[in-house]
Amino acid sequence: MVPKKVFFTKGVGKHKNELQSFELALRNAGIEKSNLVSVSSIVPPNCKIITTEKGISQLKPGQITYCVMSRICSNEPHRLLGASIGVAISREKNSYGYISEYHSFGAINKKMGDYAEDLAASMLATTLGLDFDPDKAWDERKQEYKMSGRFVRTQSITQTAKGDKNGLWTTVLAAAVFLED
16 A cells, blocks of 8 residues: 555544543544554655645545654643654655654754754755755755755644643643555
8 A cells, every 4th residue: 555645634632531531632632543554654656735625535434544643642731742744755656765754852843843854854865865954953954955955845744732720631642644545
């Protein structure tokens, strides 16, 4: 199976039970009806990125669905938690791209998204043989990658939330969900 499409989604759930907070996060993301199988980080050549809405509408209850997922949970009141997915796609038609997953406590939405995007772009850059300085800021490297003419796009999706004030379990997730057709 080589996926033909991918979409990105995110969600948050809160509940007294950890597992149910995860289920609520899946519902919030619109992917609760699938049997999710975690895979690693490759975007196949010619895999089309589609909207979240279009992707969710193509899922069937009980379907085995492959995804790259980042998730984190806590029952610590007011604790900031976040999950992010980054993606980097090569301009070269028959080349594959990369997806990264990142989760953390205490990081804000933009910082998490930038970090996940940077991870995916750095993996793609090494595959394409691009020289880069890992000590440069992401914004600077992002411009260098785009100017190389070998990247089509980078993007990220991030979900953050503060832990429930009453100590309910809070789960956040971000996912890249693959579809066959």
